[in-house]
Amino acid sequence: MHSPQHFSRFAVPALDRAMTGDLQRKIDRKTKPQGALGRLESLALQLGLIQQTLSPKLIDPHVLVCAGDHGAAKAGVSAFPQEVTWQMVENFLAGGAAINVLARQAGMKLVVADAGVAHDFGPRAGLIDAKVGADGTANYLEGAAMSEAQCAAAMNHGARLAREFAAAGCNVLGFGEMGIGNTASASLITHCITGLPLAECVGRGTGLDDAGLERKRALLAQALSIWPERPEADRPVDNDALRVLTRFGGFEIAMLAGAMLAAAEARMTLLIDGFIVTSALLVAAQVAPSILDFCVFAHCSNEAGHRLQLGWLKGEPLLDLGLRLGEGTGAALALPLLNAACAFMNEMASFESAGVSEKT
């Protein structure tokens, strides 16, 4: 059992659904056949409920990218060397990564945080120092990836940032990550929380070949087997997600989980990216199940386990473009659909206002 004193409490509200009827009526009076805007309509309804208004709007959208290194990366769970984590953080800071380009395109503010990259960046403009461990996590093939105090500290860093965004007026937050080895971490977390077979939760990450995938599966099975407190095969841990996070997590995953919980607490819309971000959500949703009402699933990743996570969470992704990059790229690509959902609610004419005849 984890020691509850380490971890902050989060009070994620239950979504008040009293406005559902009024929102649906507004949607249905727009000059279109009922339901003809498909998923945009359910999205508009959700945004209206989150914001408790008939005229939802997105204010100052941010995407938070948390980076961290993984002790297990040295054991060969990734196709890329560990140094790529800090090099990609430098790429973020220089503006040249995919998320820089796509966030700019979508009008999202990109915030990059070092949750525990094994590299000394020094004080740097544009990089949030949220470093929990100077060398990344410990190797879960040998023991716990982090201490409870570290896990709680990473979550608190994320929560603090989300609260800062909310205080400044931002009401929609996308989540992204960078960390060589973090699909492995996400696979273990997903298996432990959902109880889905480990092998099915493991994918090719940044591009392992068949042999690499087999090695990754074997290493992760081993990581699980040496954990004395591992869940039984037929019984996921459920209410002890923080124990799983501490054992297998990355600092960036813990930071994201904390940021998500605080963002939902502040009634923001959470724009969930791919496999690793969703593993953070699996943890957060065990801590506070009502967080899911605040989540929009941006896309379905090509990383094998993401579809399983979405199925388990009953999440309906907006996009299905075969992305498998992380960094929050799916969240940035989905933002225009959220903007469109708000725009049709706020700007489209109704049958009455436009003088259009109705269905006979």
Added chain:
Amino acid sequence: MHSPQHFSRFAVPALDRAMTGDLQRKIDRKTKPQGALGRLESLALQLGLIQQTLSPKLIDPHVLVCAGDHGAAKAGVSAFPQEVTWQMVENFLAGGAAINVLARQAGMKLVVADAGVAHDFGPRAGLIDAKVGADGTANYLEGAAMSEAQCAAAMNHGARLAREFAAAGCNVLGFGEMGIGNTASASLITHCITGLPLAECVGRGTGLDDAGLERKRALLAQALSIWPERPEADRPVDNDALRVLTRFGGFEIAMLAGAMLAAAEARMTLLIDGFIVTSALLVAAQVAPSILDFCVFAHCSNEAGHRLQLGWLKGEPLLDLGLRLGEGTGAALALPLLNAACAFMNEMASFESAGVSEKT
């Protein structure tokens, strides 16, 4: 057989694929695992080939919405009364329809054309007068929907507009439509050109109930049965798509087909919307098969036959949001993905430029 003298010729170029290798190399050198941007990568490749450049960009995007009325609408093929066509055109002109809102959101210029609405709008700012018939098409339950001369005139109107856009610099054109009864028309066209069973090509349109759907199917089977030149069940007409268009088409569908052909001739990117727009493309693709290389399929509509059309054309839609509104709404919603594909090609760093290590 149609009389070839009525119809303009279109010279749609074959796509020169010589740059494929260079484009793929540029995509693969970007700081991401190979293939990790999924569908955005194939889209970037296609845009590069269409524009014959390693740095594709979208210039002055337009969406052309063609409106027309259908003689068969009076027979009860739609859930909405025919007057909704002109009322919705008024709604477009007033800025209150879904496509107004979504085109604005996407930064697309909306152009609305009256291809043959059964309503006298008079001269109106913002409405292109391309009226081929003052009362809409004739009822194909009694004879041909239009004459060959009318069909050719509608196509020429579309072609002229597309050429004007191209001449002004626009290089991406979305297509939309409005016309009560036009899913019925699109169903007949789709059946005749693809040979797919008529019943499967018929859907609920703006929202028919089960009884309405059955009636629509029966009426369309009847329309087909009274056509002396109907194709045999096992042999679609193939090379005589213009004969099908003349028999069952809407003026707006013919206008769209002409606009598509001229747009591809001018090497624009064609952003294809839903079921009715795709029926126009089925015609255009029989006239000039290489047009398909210039097409991006914006989305898969919830109108039953659209998935069949996409399958037949081997079109891979970008979005699958359960839309079934038409008006070009899917095209407007997909445009940000095309912008994203161009942006990553033009703005992302390469492994070399960012100093990022590669896969081991």
